[in-house]
Amino acid sequence: MQTYKPFRLTLLAVAISLAGCAVGPAYQRPSVPESAAFKELEGWVPAAPADALERGPWWQLFGDPELDSLVAGVVVSNQNVAVAAANYAAARAAVQQQRAALFPSVSLGLSADRSGVRGQGADSSYRLNLGGSWEPDVWGRLRAGVTSAQAGAEASAADLASARLASQGELASNYFTVRALDAQSALLVRTISGYERELQITQNRFNVGIAARTDVLQAQTQLANARSEALSLRRQRDQFEHAIAVLVGKAPSQFALAARPDWKVSLPEVPVGVPATLLQRRPDIAAAEREVAAANAEIGIARAAYFPNIGLSGSLGSGGSRVGDLFSFSNAAWSFGLSAAQSIFNAGATRASVAGAEARHQAAVARYRQTVLTAFADVEDQLSATRVLAQQQDLRREASAAADLVEQQILNRYRAGQVGYTEVVQAQFTALTARRSLVQVQSDRQTVAVALIQSLGGGWHVGAQP
Numbered sequence: 469m470q471t472y473k474p475f476r477l478t479l480l481a482v483a484i485s486l487a488g489c490a491v492g493p494a495y496q497r498p499s500v501p502e503s504a505a506f507k508e509l510e511g512w513v514p515a516a517p518a519d520a521l522e523r524g525p526w527w528q529l530f531g532d533p534e535l536d537s538l539v540a541g542v543v544v545s546n547q548n549v550a551v552a553a554a555n556y557a558a559a560r561a562a563v564q565q566q567r568a569a570l571f572p573s574v575s576l577g578l579s580a581d582r583s584g585v586r587g588q589g590a591d592s593s594y595r596l597n598l599g600g601s602w603e604p605d606v607w608g609r610l611r612a613g614v615t616s617a618q619a620g621a622e623a624s625a626a627d628l629a630s631a632r633l634a635s636q637g638e639l640a641s642n643y644f645t646v647r648a649l650d651a652q653s654a655l656l657v658r659t660i661s662g663y664e665r666e667l668q669i670t671q672n673r674f675n676v677g678i679a680a681r682t683d684v685l686q687a688q689t690q691l692a693n694a695r696s697e698a699l700s701l702r703r704q705r706d707q708f709e710h711a712i713a714v715l716v717g718k719a720p721s722q723f724a725l726a727a728r729p730d731w732k733v734s735l736p737e738v739p740v741g742v743p744a745t746l747l748q749r750r751p752d753i754a755a756a757e758r759e760v761a762a763a764n765a766e767i768g769i770a771r772a773a774y775f776p777n778i779g780l781s782g783s784l785g786s787g788g789s790r791v792g793d794l795f796s797f798s799n800a801a802w803s804f805g806l807s808a809a810q811s812i813f814n815a816g817a818t819r820a821s822v823a824g825a826e827a828r829h830q831a832a833v834a835r836y837r838q839t840v841l842t843a844f845a846d847v848e849d850q851l852s853a854t855r856v857l858a859q860q861q862d863l864r865r866e867a868s869a870a871a872d873l874v875e876q877q878i879l880n881r882y883r884a885g886q887v888g889y890t891e892v893v894q895a896q897f898t899a900l901t902a903r904r905s906l907v908q909v910q911s912d913r914q915t916v917a918v919a920l921i922q923s924l925g926g927g928w929h930v931g932a933q934p
Contacts, residue, residue: 532643559624578596580593593787646709659694747840854916872899
Protein backbone atom coordinates (compact mmCIF):
# COMPACT_ATOMS: atom_id res chain seq x y z
CA MET A 469 0.00 0.00 0.00
CA GLN A 470 2.83 2.37 0.84
CA THR A 471 4.38 1.95 -2.59
CA TYR A 472 1.05 2.38 -4.34
CA LYS A 473 0.31 5.81 -2.90
CA PRO A 474 3.46 7.56 -4.29
CA PHE A 475 2.86 5.86 -7.63
CA ARG A 476 -0.72 7.10 -7.68
CA LEU A 477 0.34 10.65 -6.87
CA THR A 478 2.99 10.48 -9.57
CA LEU A 479 0.40 9.50 -12.16
CA LEU A 480 -1.81 12.41 -11.10
CA ALA A 481 1.07 14.87 -11.33
CA VAL A 482 1.99 13.59 -14.80
CA ALA A 483 -1.60 13.91 -15.99
CA ILE A 484 -1.85 17.48 -14.74
CA SER A 485 1.51 18.46 -16.22
CA LEU A 486 0.52 17.08 -19.60
CA ALA A 487 -2.68 19.12 -19.59
CA GLY A 488 -0.84 21.91 -21.36
CA CYS A 489 -0.08 19.75 -24.40
CA ALA A 490 -2.02 20.36 -27.60
CA VAL A 491 -2.08 18.38 -30.81
CA GLY A 492 -3.98 20.86 -32.98
CA PRO A 493 -2.30 23.15 -35.52
CA ALA A 494 -1.63 26.76 -34.53
CA TYR A 495 -4.16 29.05 -36.17
CA GLN A 496 -3.06 31.55 -38.80
CA ARG A 497 -5.42 33.88 -40.64
CA PRO A 498 -5.59 32.78 -44.31
CA SER A 499 -3.93 35.05 -46.82
CA VAL A 500 -6.15 36.97 -49.24
CA PRO A 501 -5.52 38.97 -52.43
CA GLU A 502 -4.11 42.39 -51.59
CA SER A 503 -4.94 45.68 -53.27
CA ALA A 504 -3.74 49.20 -52.51
CA ALA A 505 -6.84 50.97 -53.78
CA PHE A 506 -10.18 50.41 -55.45
CA LYS A 507 -10.07 50.51 -59.24
CA GLU A 508 -13.33 52.46 -59.60
CA LEU A 509 -12.50 55.11 -57.00
CA GLU A 510 -10.98 58.11 -58.74
CA GLY A 511 -9.03 60.54 -56.61
CA TRP A 512 -8.77 57.96 -53.83
CA VAL A 513 -8.12 59.29 -50.34
CA PRO A 514 -7.93 57.02 -47.28
CA ALA A 515 -10.84 57.48 -44.91
CA ALA A 516 -10.08 58.90 -41.47
CA PRO A 517 -10.12 56.33 -38.64
CA ALA A 518 -13.09 58.12 -37.04
CA ASP A 519 -15.09 58.69 -40.19
CA ALA A 520 -18.82 59.25 -40.41
CA LEU A 521 -19.69 55.57 -40.55
CA GLU A 522 -17.99 54.98 -37.20
CA ARG A 523 -19.55 57.94 -35.38
CA GLY A 524 -23.15 56.79 -35.42
CA PRO A 525 -25.92 54.88 -37.24
CA TRP A 526 -25.18 55.07 -40.95
CA TRP A 527 -28.77 55.74 -42.02
CA GLN A 528 -28.65 59.08 -40.20
CA LEU A 529 -26.28 60.28 -42.92
CA PHE A 530 -29.33 60.74 -45.18
CA GLY A 531 -30.91 63.28 -42.82
CA ASP A 532 -34.43 61.79 -42.87
CA PRO A 533 -36.06 61.56 -39.40
CA GLU A 534 -38.82 59.27 -40.67
CA LEU A 535 -36.24 56.83 -42.02
CA ASP A 536 -34.41 56.98 -38.68
CA SER A 537 -37.52 55.93 -36.76
CA LEU A 538 -38.27 53.10 -39.18
CA VAL A 539 -34.75 51.65 -39.04
CA ALA A 540 -34.89 51.68 -35.25
CA GLY A 541 -37.81 49.26 -35.49
CA VAL A 542 -35.74 46.77 -37.46
CA VAL A 543 -33.47 45.95 -34.52
CA VAL A 544 -36.41 45.53 -32.14
CA SER A 545 -39.05 43.77 -34.22
CA ASN A 546 -37.53 42.23 -37.37
CA GLN A 547 -37.91 38.47 -37.19
CA ASN A 548 -34.82 37.65 -39.28
CA VAL A 549 -32.75 39.68 -36.83
CA ALA A 550 -34.52 37.90 -33.96
CA VAL A 551 -33.50 34.53 -35.43
CA ALA A 552 -29.88 35.65 -35.73
CA ALA A 553 -29.95 36.99 -32.16
CA ALA A 554 -31.28 33.67 -30.87
CA ASN A 555 -28.59 31.79 -32.80
CA TYR A 556 -25.96 34.02 -31.23
CA ALA A 557 -27.35 33.34 -27.75
CA ALA A 558 -27.24 29.60 -28.48
CA ALA A 559 -23.62 29.91 -29.67
CA ARG A 560 -22.65 31.69 -26.46
CA ALA A 561 -24.33 28.96 -24.43
CA ALA A 562 -22.33 26.38 -26.40
CA VAL A 563 -19.12 28.14 -25.36
CA GLN A 564 -20.11 27.93 -21.71
CA GLN A 565 -20.95 24.26 -22.14
CA GLN A 566 -17.54 23.53 -23.67
CA ARG A 567 -15.73 25.46 -20.95
CA ALA A 568 -17.55 23.48 -18.27
CA ALA A 569 -15.87 20.31 -19.56
CA LEU A 570 -12.50 21.67 -18.43
CA PHE A 571 -13.51 21.46 -14.76
CA PRO A 572 -14.32 18.48 -12.51
CA SER A 573 -17.91 17.41 -12.11
CA VAL A 574 -19.25 16.64 -8.62
CA SER A 575 -22.38 14.68 -7.81
CA LEU A 576 -24.25 13.98 -4.61
CA GLY A 577 -26.35 10.86 -4.17
CA LEU A 578 -28.76 9.81 -1.42
CA SER A 579 -30.75 6.58 -1.37
CA ALA A 580 -33.03 4.78 1.09
CA ASP A 581 -34.31 1.20 0.80
CA ARG A 582 -36.58 -0.90 2.98
CA SER A 583 -37.02 -4.61 2.38
CA GLY A 584 -38.17 -7.68 4.25
CA VAL A 585 -39.84 -11.09 4.26
CA ARG A 586 -43.45 -11.54 5.30
CA GLY A 587 -43.69 -12.56 8.91
CA GLN A 588 -40.01 -11.77 9.62
CA GLY A 589 -39.97 -7.97 9.85
CA ALA A 590 -38.24 -5.47 7.61
CA ASP A 591 -34.75 -3.94 7.27
CA SER A 592 -33.85 -0.38 6.29
CA SER A 593 -30.79 0.71 4.34
CA TYR A 594 -29.52 4.25 3.75
CA ARG A 595 -26.69 5.43 1.54
CA LEU A 596 -25.04 8.86 1.13
CA ASN A 597 -22.37 9.31 -1.51
CA LEU A 598 -20.33 12.25 -2.77
CA GLY A 599 -18.57 11.55 -6.06
CA GLY A 600 -16.48 13.43 -8.53
CA SER A 601 -14.76 12.91 -11.89
CA TRP A 602 -12.38 14.91 -14.02
CA GLU A 603 -10.88 14.40 -17.44
CA PRO A 604 -7.54 16.26 -17.59
CA ASP A 605 -7.16 18.00 -20.93
CA VAL A 606 -3.89 16.22 -21.62
CA TRP A 607 -3.93 16.52 -25.41
CA GLY A 608 -5.80 19.80 -25.71
CA ARG A 609 -8.99 18.23 -27.03
CA LEU A 610 -11.26 20.05 -24.60
CA ARG A 611 -9.50 23.37 -25.08
CA ALA A 612 -9.80 22.92 -28.83
CA GLY A 613 -13.52 22.41 -28.32
CA VAL A 614 -13.71 25.67 -26.39
CA THR A 615 -11.72 27.44 -29.11
CA SER A 616 -14.01 26.07 -31.79
CA ALA A 617 -17.12 27.07 -29.86
CA GLN A 618 -15.73 30.53 -29.19
CA ALA A 619 -14.93 31.05 -32.86
CA GLY A 620 -18.41 29.82 -33.70
CA ALA A 621 -19.93 32.34 -31.29
CA GLU A 622 -17.90 35.14 -32.83
CA ALA A 623 -19.02 34.03 -36.28
CA SER A 624 -22.60 33.99 -35.02
CA ALA A 625 -22.16 37.54 -33.69
CA ALA A 626 -20.95 38.62 -37.12
CA ASP A 627 -23.91 36.79 -38.71
CA LEU A 628 -26.20 38.78 -36.42
CA ALA A 629 -24.55 42.00 -37.57
CA SER A 630 -24.95 40.86 -41.20
CA ALA A 631 -28.65 40.10 -40.69
CA ARG A 632 -29.18 43.47 -39.03
CA LEU A 633 -27.27 45.31 -41.76
CA ALA A 634 -29.13 43.46 -44.54
CA SER A 635 -32.53 44.26 -43.01
CA GLN A 636 -31.60 47.89 -42.39
CA GLY A 637 -30.28 48.28 -45.94
CA GLU A 638 -33.35 46.62 -47.44
CA LEU A 639 -35.63 48.91 -45.45
CA ALA A 640 -33.70 52.03 -46.50
CA SER A 641 -33.78 50.97 -50.15
CA ASN A 642 -37.51 50.25 -49.99
CA TYR A 643 -38.13 53.56 -48.25
CA PHE A 644 -36.31 55.54 -50.92
CA THR A 645 -38.18 53.61 -53.60
CA VAL A 646 -41.48 54.58 -51.97
CA ARG A 647 -40.40 58.22 -51.92
CA ALA A 648 -39.39 58.06 -55.58
CA LEU A 649 -42.79 56.56 -56.41
CA ASP A 650 -44.41 59.41 -54.48
CA ALA A 651 -42.46 61.89 -56.59
CA GLN A 652 -43.40 60.10 -59.81
CA SER A 653 -47.05 59.99 -58.71
CA ALA A 654 -46.95 63.74 -58.10
CA LEU A 655 -45.54 64.18 -61.62
CA LEU A 656 -48.36 62.11 -63.04
CA VAL A 657 -50.98 64.08 -61.08
CA ARG A 658 -49.71 67.29 -62.65
CA THR A 659 -49.45 65.61 -66.04
CA ILE A 660 -52.99 64.20 -65.83
CA SER A 661 -54.29 67.64 -64.92
CA GLY A 662 -52.55 69.03 -68.02
CA TYR A 663 -53.91 66.21 -70.19
CA GLU A 664 -57.44 66.94 -68.94
CA ARG A 665 -57.08 70.59 -69.94
CA GLU A 666 -55.71 69.60 -73.35
CA LEU A 667 -58.60 67.18 -73.86
CA GLN A 668 -61.06 69.91 -73.07
CA ILE A 669 -59.32 72.32 -75.46
CA THR A 670 -59.25 69.66 -78.17
CA GLN A 671 -62.91 68.85 -77.59
CA ASN A 672 -63.77 72.53 -77.92
CA ARG A 673 -61.76 72.78 -81.10
CA PHE A 674 -63.55 69.72 -82.47
CA ASN A 675 -66.95 71.17 -81.51
CA VAL A 676 -66.32 74.28 -83.61
CA GLY A 677 -64.91 72.25 -86.49
CA ILE A 678 -61.24 73.27 -86.08
CA ALA A 679 -59.89 69.88 -84.93
CA ALA A 680 -60.52 66.41 -86.24
CA ARG A 681 -62.24 63.64 -84.30
CA THR A 682 -58.95 61.73 -84.21
CA ASP A 683 -57.40 64.55 -82.18
CA VAL A 684 -60.04 64.06 -79.48
CA LEU A 685 -59.56 60.29 -79.52
CA GLN A 686 -55.78 60.67 -79.20
CA ALA A 687 -56.22 63.06 -76.26
CA GLN A 688 -58.61 60.62 -74.59
CA THR A 689 -56.19 57.72 -75.15
CA GLN A 690 -53.28 59.67 -73.70
CA LEU A 691 -55.31 60.69 -70.64
CA ALA A 692 -56.52 57.13 -70.00
CA ASN A 693 -52.98 55.75 -70.30
CA ALA A 694 -51.69 58.33 -67.82
CA ARG A 695 -54.43 57.47 -65.33
CA SER A 696 -53.65 53.77 -65.74
CA GLU A 697 -49.95 54.45 -65.14
CA ALA A 698 -50.86 56.33 -61.95
CA LEU A 699 -52.70 53.23 -60.72
CA SER A 700 -49.68 51.10 -61.57
CA LEU A 701 -47.46 53.36 -59.48
CA ARG A 702 -49.93 53.06 -56.63
CA ARG A 703 -49.76 49.27 -56.83
CA GLN A 704 -45.96 49.35 -56.73
CA ARG A 705 -45.98 51.73 -53.78
CA ASP A 706 -48.35 49.46 -51.88
CA GLN A 707 -46.02 46.51 -52.40
CA PHE A 708 -42.98 48.37 -51.07
CA GLU A 709 -45.00 49.73 -48.16
CA HIS A 710 -46.04 46.18 -47.27
CA ALA A 711 -42.40 45.08 -47.47
CA ILE A 712 -41.39 47.85 -45.06
CA ALA A 713 -44.13 46.75 -42.65
CA VAL A 714 -42.72 43.21 -42.60
CA LEU A 715 -39.19 44.53 -42.04
CA VAL A 716 -40.29 46.44 -38.94
CA GLY A 717 -42.23 43.44 -37.66
CA LYS A 718 -45.77 44.65 -38.33
CA ALA A 719 -48.68 43.30 -40.33
CA PRO A 720 -49.24 45.38 -43.49
CA SER A 721 -52.77 46.15 -42.31
CA GLN A 722 -51.30 47.85 -39.22
CA PHE A 723 -48.75 49.98 -41.04
CA ALA A 724 -49.06 53.02 -43.29
CA LEU A 725 -46.50 55.40 -44.73
CA ALA A 726 -47.87 58.84 -45.55
CA ALA A 727 -47.10 60.10 -49.05
CA ARG A 728 -44.45 62.79 -49.45
CA PRO A 729 -44.69 64.30 -52.93
CA ASP A 730 -42.17 66.98 -51.90
CA TRP A 731 -39.41 64.38 -51.62
CA LYS A 732 -35.91 65.83 -51.73
CA VAL A 733 -32.85 63.80 -52.62
CA SER A 734 -30.16 63.70 -49.93
CA LEU A 735 -26.87 61.99 -50.71
CA PRO A 736 -24.19 61.60 -48.03
CA GLU A 737 -20.47 61.59 -48.67
CA VAL A 738 -19.42 58.01 -47.98
CA PRO A 739 -15.77 57.58 -46.91
CA VAL A 740 -14.41 54.48 -48.60
CA GLY A 741 -10.91 53.85 -47.26
CA VAL A 742 -8.43 51.23 -48.41
CA PRO A 743 -9.53 47.76 -49.52
CA ALA A 744 -7.85 46.17 -46.50
CA THR A 745 -10.31 47.90 -44.17
CA LEU A 746 -13.04 45.61 -45.52
CA LEU A 747 -11.41 42.80 -43.53
CA GLN A 748 -12.42 44.66 -40.37
CA ARG A 749 -15.53 46.45 -41.63
CA ARG A 750 -17.64 43.70 -43.22
CA PRO A 751 -19.34 41.28 -40.84
CA ASP A 752 -19.69 38.57 -43.48
CA ILE A 753 -15.90 38.53 -43.92
CA ALA A 754 -15.42 38.36 -40.16
CA ALA A 755 -17.89 35.47 -39.93
CA ALA A 756 -16.10 33.56 -42.70
CA GLU A 757 -12.72 34.08 -41.00
CA ARG A 758 -14.08 32.88 -37.65
CA GLU A 759 -15.44 29.78 -39.35
CA VAL A 760 -11.90 29.07 -40.54
CA ALA A 761 -10.68 29.37 -36.94
CA ALA A 762 -13.40 26.98 -35.78
CA ALA A 763 -12.50 24.47 -38.50
CA ASN A 764 -8.83 24.74 -37.48
CA ALA A 765 -9.73 23.85 -33.89
CA GLU A 766 -11.76 20.88 -35.13
CA ILE A 767 -8.55 19.42 -36.58
CA GLY A 768 -7.05 19.40 -33.07
CA ILE A 769 -10.13 17.67 -31.71
CA ALA A 770 -9.87 14.99 -34.40
CA ARG A 771 -6.12 14.47 -33.83
CA ALA A 772 -6.64 14.00 -30.08
CA ALA A 773 -8.29 10.66 -30.87
CA TYR A 774 -4.79 9.28 -31.59
CA PHE A 775 -3.99 9.56 -27.87
CA PRO A 776 -5.56 7.89 -24.83
CA ASN A 777 -8.36 9.42 -22.80
CA ILE A 778 -7.30 9.85 -19.18
CA GLY A 779 -9.82 10.22 -16.39
CA LEU A 780 -9.72 10.71 -12.63
CA SER A 781 -12.57 9.76 -10.32
CA GLY A 782 -13.18 9.65 -6.60
CA SER A 783 -15.98 9.18 -4.12
CA LEU A 784 -16.70 9.48 -0.42
CA GLY A 785 -19.75 7.90 1.11
CA SER A 786 -21.32 6.22 4.08
CA GLY A 787 -24.18 3.85 4.74
CA GLY A 788 -26.14 2.14 7.47
CA SER A 789 -29.48 0.88 8.65
CA ARG A 790 -30.34 4.19 10.32
CA VAL A 791 -30.24 7.78 9.10
CA GLY A 792 -27.84 8.68 11.89
CA ASP A 793 -25.33 6.12 10.59
CA LEU A 794 -24.82 8.29 7.46
CA PHE A 795 -22.91 10.84 9.55
CA SER A 796 -20.79 8.32 11.45
CA PHE A 797 -17.10 8.52 10.56
CA SER A 798 -16.67 4.79 11.22
CA ASN A 799 -19.09 4.00 8.35
CA ALA A 800 -17.30 6.22 5.83
CA ALA A 801 -15.86 4.65 2.69
CA TRP A 802 -13.78 6.30 -0.03
CA SER A 803 -12.37 5.41 -3.41
CA PHE A 804 -10.01 6.95 -5.97
CA GLY A 805 -9.46 5.86 -9.54
CA LEU A 806 -7.26 6.65 -12.50
CA SER A 807 -8.29 5.37 -15.93
CA ALA A 808 -6.84 5.46 -19.41
CA ALA A 809 -8.43 4.20 -22.60
CA GLN A 810 -6.97 4.02 -26.08
CA SER A 811 -8.42 2.68 -29.28
CA ILE A 812 -6.08 0.01 -30.66
CA PHE A 813 -7.83 -0.68 -33.95
CA ASN A 814 -10.73 1.15 -35.61
CA ALA A 815 -10.01 0.42 -39.30
CA GLY A 816 -8.64 3.92 -39.99
CA ALA A 817 -11.64 5.80 -38.56
CA THR A 818 -9.42 8.25 -36.66
CA ARG A 819 -7.29 8.93 -39.71
CA ALA A 820 -10.41 9.50 -41.78
CA SER A 821 -11.79 11.85 -39.11
CA VAL A 822 -8.60 13.92 -39.20
CA ALA A 823 -8.61 13.98 -43.00
CA GLY A 824 -12.23 15.12 -42.97
CA ALA A 825 -11.47 17.91 -40.50
CA GLU A 826 -8.53 19.08 -42.62
CA ALA A 827 -10.71 19.05 -45.75
CA ARG A 828 -13.40 21.07 -43.98
CA HIS A 829 -10.72 23.55 -42.93
CA GLN A 830 -9.56 23.89 -46.53
CA ALA A 831 -13.17 24.45 -47.62
CA ALA A 832 -13.59 27.14 -44.95
CA VAL A 833 -10.41 28.85 -46.16
CA ALA A 834 -11.71 28.82 -49.73
CA ARG A 835 -15.07 30.26 -48.61
CA TYR A 836 -13.27 32.98 -46.68
CA ARG A 837 -11.15 33.98 -49.67
CA GLN A 838 -14.19 33.90 -51.96
CA THR A 839 -16.08 36.11 -49.50
CA VAL A 840 -13.23 38.63 -49.56
CA LEU A 841 -13.07 38.63 -53.37
CA THR A 842 -16.83 39.06 -53.58
CA ALA A 843 -16.63 41.96 -51.12
CA PHE A 844 -13.97 43.69 -53.22
CA ALA A 845 -16.09 43.26 -56.35
CA ASP A 846 -19.20 44.48 -54.50
CA VAL A 847 -17.49 47.73 -53.51
CA GLU A 848 -16.12 48.20 -57.03
CA ASP A 849 -19.62 47.71 -58.45
CA GLN A 850 -21.15 50.30 -56.14
CA LEU A 851 -18.35 52.80 -56.75
CA SER A 852 -18.82 52.42 -60.49
CA ALA A 853 -22.58 52.81 -60.17
CA THR A 854 -22.15 55.90 -57.97
CA ARG A 855 -19.94 57.62 -60.53
CA VAL A 856 -22.07 56.66 -63.55
CA LEU A 857 -25.36 57.65 -61.92
CA ALA A 858 -23.97 61.07 -60.98
CA GLN A 859 -23.10 61.64 -64.64
CA GLN A 860 -26.46 60.27 -65.77
CA GLN A 861 -28.33 62.62 -63.44
CA ASP A 862 -26.79 65.65 -65.15
CA LEU A 863 -27.71 64.26 -68.55
CA ARG A 864 -31.26 63.33 -67.44
CA ARG A 865 -31.79 66.85 -66.07
CA GLU A 866 -30.59 68.34 -69.33
CA ALA A 867 -32.82 66.02 -71.34
CA SER A 868 -35.85 66.82 -69.15
CA ALA A 869 -35.39 70.56 -69.51
CA ALA A 870 -35.08 70.25 -73.29
CA ALA A 871 -38.14 67.96 -73.53
CA ASP A 872 -40.21 70.45 -71.51
CA LEU A 873 -39.33 73.22 -73.97
CA VAL A 874 -40.18 71.04 -76.96
CA GLU A 875 -43.53 70.09 -75.37
CA GLN A 876 -44.49 73.72 -74.84
CA GLN A 877 -43.43 74.73 -78.34
CA ILE A 878 -45.38 71.89 -79.97
CA LEU A 879 -48.48 72.79 -77.94
CA ASN A 880 -48.24 76.41 -79.06
CA ARG A 881 -47.81 75.35 -82.69
CA TYR A 882 -50.79 72.97 -82.43
CA ARG A 883 -53.00 75.69 -81.03
CA ALA A 884 -51.86 77.86 -83.93
CA GLY A 885 -52.85 75.09 -86.34
CA GLN A 886 -49.30 74.50 -87.55
CA VAL A 887 -48.93 70.81 -86.50
CA GLY A 888 -51.19 67.83 -85.95
CA TYR A 889 -52.14 66.41 -82.56
CA THR A 890 -49.93 63.36 -83.10
CA GLU A 891 -46.87 65.56 -82.65
CA VAL A 892 -48.37 66.90 -79.42
CA VAL A 893 -48.82 63.38 -78.10
CA GLN A 894 -45.25 62.44 -78.98
CA ALA A 895 -43.83 65.59 -77.38
CA GLN A 896 -45.85 65.12 -74.19
CA PHE A 897 -44.90 61.46 -73.92
CA THR A 898 -41.21 62.32 -74.38
CA ALA A 899 -41.39 65.08 -71.77
CA LEU A 900 -43.12 62.85 -69.21
CA THR A 901 -40.62 60.04 -69.81
CA ALA A 902 -37.71 62.46 -69.33
CA ARG A 903 -39.15 63.79 -66.06
CA ARG A 904 -39.74 60.32 -64.68
CA SER A 905 -36.26 59.20 -65.76
CA LEU A 906 -34.77 62.10 -63.82
CA VAL A 907 -36.69 61.11 -60.68
CA GLN A 908 -35.65 57.48 -61.16
CA VAL A 909 -31.95 58.25 -61.48
CA GLN A 910 -32.15 60.38 -58.33
CA SER A 911 -33.74 57.46 -56.51
CA ASP A 912 -31.13 55.08 -57.91
CA ARG A 913 -28.37 57.31 -56.52
CA GLN A 914 -29.81 56.99 -53.01
CA THR A 915 -30.29 53.26 -53.38
CA VAL A 916 -26.71 52.84 -54.58
CA ALA A 917 -25.49 54.97 -51.66
CA VAL A 918 -27.21 52.50 -49.32
CA ALA A 919 -25.66 49.57 -51.20
CA LEU A 920 -22.21 51.18 -50.99
CA ILE A 921 -22.55 51.65 -47.24
CA GLN A 922 -23.64 48.02 -46.94
CA SER A 923 -20.70 46.83 -49.04
CA LEU A 924 -18.39 48.77 -46.69
CA GLY A 925 -19.84 47.05 -43.63
CA GLY A 926 -22.24 49.77 -42.55
CA GLY A 927 -19.98 51.07 -39.79
CA TRP A 928 -19.57 47.63 -38.22
CA HIS A 929 -16.01 46.69 -37.23
CA VAL A 930 -14.19 43.66 -35.85
CA GLY A 931 -14.67 43.47 -32.10
CA ALA A 932 -18.16 44.95 -32.17
CA GLN A 933 -20.52 42.86 -30.08
CA PRO A 934 -24.31 42.81 -30.22
